[in-house]
Amino acid sequence: MGEVSSVLLLTVPTALPLAVAGAYALAGLRPRTGSVLAVPSTAEPVMAGGRPAPGTDGAGRMPTAVREAPPAQGRHLADWAALVSPAGILACAVLLALRVSGGRALRAYSGLLRADALTVWMLLVVGAVALIACASAPAHLADEGEAGRAAGGSVWRFHILVQAFLAAMCLAVVTANLGVLWVAIEATTIVTAFLVGHRRTRTSVEAAWKYVVICSAGIALAFLGTVLIYYAARQAGIGEAWALDWPTLAARADRLDPAVTRLGITLVVLGFGAKAGLVPLHAWLPDAHSQAPAPVSALMSGVLLSVAFAALLRYRMIANAALGPDFTRVLLTVIALLTLALAAALMLAQRDYKRMLAYSSMEHMSLIALGTAIGTPLALSAALLHIAGHGLAKSVAFCASGRILHLTGTARIGRVRGLLARAPMLGGAFGLAVAALLAFPPFSLFASELGIARAGFTAGMGWPVAIALFLVLTAFAAITARTARMILGPGPGPHADEEPSSNLWPLVLGLAACAALGITLGPLAGLLTTAAHTIGGR
């Protein structure tokens, strides 16, 4: 009974989005076949008599009827269907949370899938962020359709890819095999490449190319690192089937060869760091985030980065057991500070608000990396809380920025004025999301940044933390000045063109969740502690 349910709980997060994606594929085929059927019927008069006179025959109207009538109905259903998988992920995460309390872990498929507290925490974040992003997607797609940018099948393709993306992320989170983890993360790259290049403009193609090339190169390095650790594990006498199994490796890491592990970990940090937006292979991030559709940006920034980082958290356990804590600590600290400095410097003269948000993601990932580098229980709890808070706030910010882009037609900060006057709720949501990203209380990012800083000073890493704080201050100044320029001031006219509230409830929900996490963790407190414990916070 327990076996079955745990297999079910571990499978559903990955399988459900895949199933939804499949459903979309099937549903998407239907109108496409419809239009395929329609093509000959329109083609016939073309072949017969050249250009048909408009309105004289039914054939001219038929494709439009096919195109418009079903989507109006189908899209509504499709919108809601997209929410099934986030809801399912959240539900599984909640059920899993009850099972993993006290540091236990669930396994399935002979250890290929495994859930511990970290898994559950990440699933919760993935589910919550996906809920916000998927709930914001219909509005985005409607805009795209309005602007004529969405070709017939692109809506369906969007849904399919997003669901596949979710499935890949969930797989990356629930697997215990480091090889499968790598495969899943690389799969996210491939899936999102199409989402980044969704619009097929020059810039989006460029962004997609950079994204794929840089991330693939980076993640290839991570694979090389994985191979080396596998080699070390084999040499340490771990059987082939278990040499990439994380619990086994973590338990027996002290027998790994230090030199090989060191080389492997360095490559893994560089590789997964690329996916997590850390220096040096970070440069894809602002381009991809600014070009991807807003809900996708939200997902990428809110969870993809953290899912990649969660992989690093797992590897860090192995490295610390094999090498002692100093190696990863120095490596991650240096990388975190470089990333932070770079993000802060590039925000100083930033002119594009989506890029600004992207650099802000780098800033927050580097804070998480710094917390990981510190590595005490408090620091790891804070880093995990930061992952959650950042995911929620950033997804809200990106979704709101998508609405702003639609409203104003420009991504240039200098051309957006008086948002609060123009669309009070939207401007307010964007402003509050940015405030949350700037770590104002009551949003949880304040608590987590404070926790990271506190842990850093306690662990004797005062200087790196102090430098980080001043870099964060620089970023703060840049973001505040720019956001204030965007949302404050008189509106363009007396009349406010407000978003319908149906587009805004996900944003409000996200902000409320972020604020609630900052006030009290409630039942999540135990889970967070266990998760931090799982990844070495002891």
Next chain:
Amino acid sequence: MSEGLFTQLLDLACGAFLLAAVIVLWRRELTAIVRVFALQGVALAAIPVLLGVHERRWDLVVVGVGIGVLRAGLLPYLVRRALTALTAGQQRYGTDTGESRETQPLVNVAASLLTAAALTLLAYAVARPLVELDPTPETQALPVGLAVVLIGFFTLVTRRRALSQVVGFLLLDNGITATAFLAAAGVPLIVELGVSFDVLLAVLVLQILTTRMREAFGTTDIDDLRELHD
């Protein structure tokens, strides 16, 4: 197979593997590069086959054959197809836009070759602990895998044509696969399958993107992709 013959064959395969990488760096014609890349795939496939024969692990031989099909057959085919599509357009307009040539790499060929030499030395230095951990003929050849990884990365950094970058990426990947086989006779099958599938998909994606790039920019010179910047 005797120990000595095995070592010699393995070294031969590894040598060919490294040589192919260097030639990729040397040549400018994309068609030639793809051909060399295919040959490298053969050399790569030879490694697991040799290992399998030597250790009498037939599964490894099968994997090796699979690798060979993918790396020496399918992937070069895909790249070549993309190349043909690009040059077809070129022939149609009757202009030489240089789509089929890596006319001006960011680092010139001579310097590239010297760098490759330096990178190979670095790979030997870095691989020292790997070799020391378990000194067998296979691990002795590990630096080759690492050197190809570095050379592949270098290609990625310095080559301007989109397809050259694809080849660079594939070199990088070949190097990793070689390293995996040389170090530990390959990763578990499920991972291997996943990795191969991912690489295939990545190449497909890149191919599609190359086409779109050509549509959007009129060229596949990556250096022209500078619209997104701060």
Next chain:
Amino acid sequence: MSGVGYVAVAGQVAVVAAGGPLLAGWMRQVRARMEGRVGAGVLQPWRDMRKLLRKEPITPVGTGPALRIAPALVVATVAVAAALVPLLSTDTPISDRADLILVVALIALGTLALALAGLDSGTAFGGMGASREMTVAALVEPTILLSVFALSIPAGSTNLPAIVSGTVHDPARLASPAGLLATAALAVAVLAETGRIPVDNPSTHLELTMIHEAMVLEYAGPDLALVELGAQMRLTLLLGLLASLFAPWGIATSASWAALAVALALFTLKVAVLGAVLAAAEVFWAKLRLFRVPELLAGSFLLALLAVIVSYFLSSES
């Protein structure tokens, strides 16, 4: 005892109020004689005042309560200050409240009231006078308080009777460098506070040079009388204060009628001498340009600061 004390307080107020115009008359007379004129006589200010008081009170249109209340407030502040300062006796019922800083602040309150009145008139002259007066007052403040600081060091208190009676019992303090420096600094400050040459010329009505007179230009009749009286009382009080601080001999330190009488006589004498010296000096000095005044005040500030530091180092050596 208390009877004598109350009389002493009343006497101090009375002697300042009644003596103010007389001192002004005396100084003008000295000055006239030194300039070779006959002079109007010592009682002339009293005669002026009587005349002014009999005139009709005038309220300029467009002015407010500040203009009306200021003259009385000036007189009142000086009167309260006069009650506090031990001009005649250090042993009065209110001697424990006679704080030097309070006295300085009360006098400043009068200045401030007049400046507000000047602004209240809404004329260019009123504003100009107020602006200049407040500038000078602001700059005088540090000098005065540092002098107070210097003077309070030997006594260990800013309580005026304590300072004065301390000096009476230990006259050597006055001869100390600190005492001399503080005297000089306070003397300059008094010149500035009372609007005498070289800071201000009380008898000028030249717009470029006026400070005090510009503020009170709109006053007439009884109001003007009060303004004049306030200025004269202030001069008397401050000269008396100087005399009490630096030549305290003769001030009654106990509650006896005889001592009080002697103190009154000596007070009159001391203030008359000081007034004469001041009048004589004014004959020979010219008024400073307004923007040279800060230099003078900076000089006096330096003296006061030196007084404090010197007194500290000398007292720490002993």
Next chain:
Amino acid sequence: MSLVPAALATAAGLAAVGAPAGAALPGVARVRASGVCTAGVGVAGCAAGVAALGGQRWAADFPDLMPLAGAYLAVDALAGLFMAVAGAVIAAVAVYGIGYATGHGEHGVSSRAGQALLPLFALTLVLVPAAASVTTFLVLWELMAFTSLLLVWAEHRGRAPVRAAGVWYAVMTHLGLVLLLAGLLLLAARAGGETFAALRAGAAGVSPTVRGWVFVLTAAAFTSKAGAVPLHAWLPRAHPEAPSAVSALMSAAMVNLGVYGVVRVGFDLLGGGPAWWWLTILALGGLSAVYGILQAAMASDLKRLLAYSTCENMGLVLVGVGAAGVFAAYGDEPLAAAALAAGLLHVVNHAAFKALLFCAAGSVLRATGERNLDLLGGLRARMPLTAGLFAVAALGAVALPPGNGFISEWLLLQSLIHGLQVPGVAPAVVLPLAVALVSLSAGLAAAVFVKALGVAFFARPRGPQAAGAKESPPLMLAGMGLLAVLCATLALVPGLLADGLGRAVSAAGLPGDGALRGGVLQVRLDNISSLLAPLWVVAALTVALAVATGLPRLYGHRRRRRDARLWDCGGGAPSPRMAYTAMSFAEPLQRVFDDVLAPEQDVDVTPVRESAYLVERVRFQRRVPDRIEHRLYEPVLGALARAGQAARRLAGGSVHLYLGYGFVVLVVLLLVLAVGW
């Protein structure tokens, strides 16, 4: 049954009711509901504070709140003092605010966001002193900053400077937070715990160097919040641009918490320190006092003038705090307690008169839409009550009897003057200078408030808005009236506060019992013989005033006053253009302090076309920039902007460059690993 928790719970509850009410209710109802709740928060906070001042203590912790740390609250007399001050100010300003926001339109402070934030801001003001752990303190501190920041931005639609002011405020307050984080967390790390109790216990064992760092970092943050130079730049921007009720709260309640922080960390948590800490504070205080009031003297904007005056008064408080620290460092604890008591009393006095001043300025702004003194004038006839209330507050601000500011400045000077008894060369050199700075600032303050009162309210209106001004609505007057009563009480019977102040000083770790003596009618400092009897002074002045007014009437012909045309040296009917403006009033001072202020003047003469000697138009422009800002901030901002421009090359768009980063780092790392870790 302790009053403190009940009162604090009430305050929290009222804020929890007021915020949604402010956000949800329509129109006037929301202003009223939010205002009443805010006032309730104030009253409850004041009650809690007074109870704590009366000797009650309370502590509690809430481990479930504030993730990763838990919330700890504790109230002692020191916290109580600041709570009581904040509460009283909030209560009065909230009453004023109802009137202020009614009929203020849909935007600005009366908007939903504005009304929802007011009770929350009030609550944080009350709660910050109650924080008893580093995390709790920082969370509340930052919440206070956040809510006040949003309130500063309330009128962003109307005026462009509001936006920039808010950005300055946000960034500088975040700078303060960073400094505070670094300082407090360093202390927490070394002392082995983050509750204040643990810090107190562990601070003694921390090395002097670390203690020094902790003090410098926290003091920089706290003095910045208090508006002391050189980190003051946010204050003269944010306070004028905020809605006036918010300005009043910020200037009268929020900046105090900077002082609270210095006292709490410096005296209580660190348990005092070497003289150089406190000499630094003293120097900062003295400089802020003079610099602030000089800038106020130059300001023509009424609210900017008041904001700079806040810098001045906080500087004076810091002088008292610094002096207390110096005395304690040299071993004279009773005198230290006296100086601290004087400083804290000035906090109370300043809160009372500054809140009133800002409220009155708000009334003027509301009635005329104008903050520029040069365009005001003549308001005493049109807004007599406001003018009177402003005068009461200004009397407090100029530090002359019978104002309430005089009492605390007198006590401060007394403690400074008697500091010379303390052995040591540093006091001998510093204290005279401190006395000089305090007295110079007092003298300049007189000039400043003569200018503010005289130019804004007296004479004739210089602009059409001023001419058409109307008296404020009753609720605003009522709020201001409460504050005026507070000012008067503090001015007449400061002795009422003596016991509470003593307890607050004791809570800071100095022997505060009886630091302020003299009973209800008089005040004096312990061990210092001079005493001040405010009631007596007022009585004597009243009698003397009555006599001085009455005697001439008795003597002269008791005729009624007659109105007459202004004489003005016979210059003809004076027009408002002839009256002195704020700018011209400040001109002599500006000339005197030319070297310090470095004003920028610009005369632009346009001659008529026919002759170069005939002038058609002369334009004169003078700006007195904040010089510290000019010298300190602009280079930093410039460097950052240049760095930002330079950094853009890092993201130049070339994918080769991007891959190159990875390649180079990879090679370098491999080299490092190959050479040996």
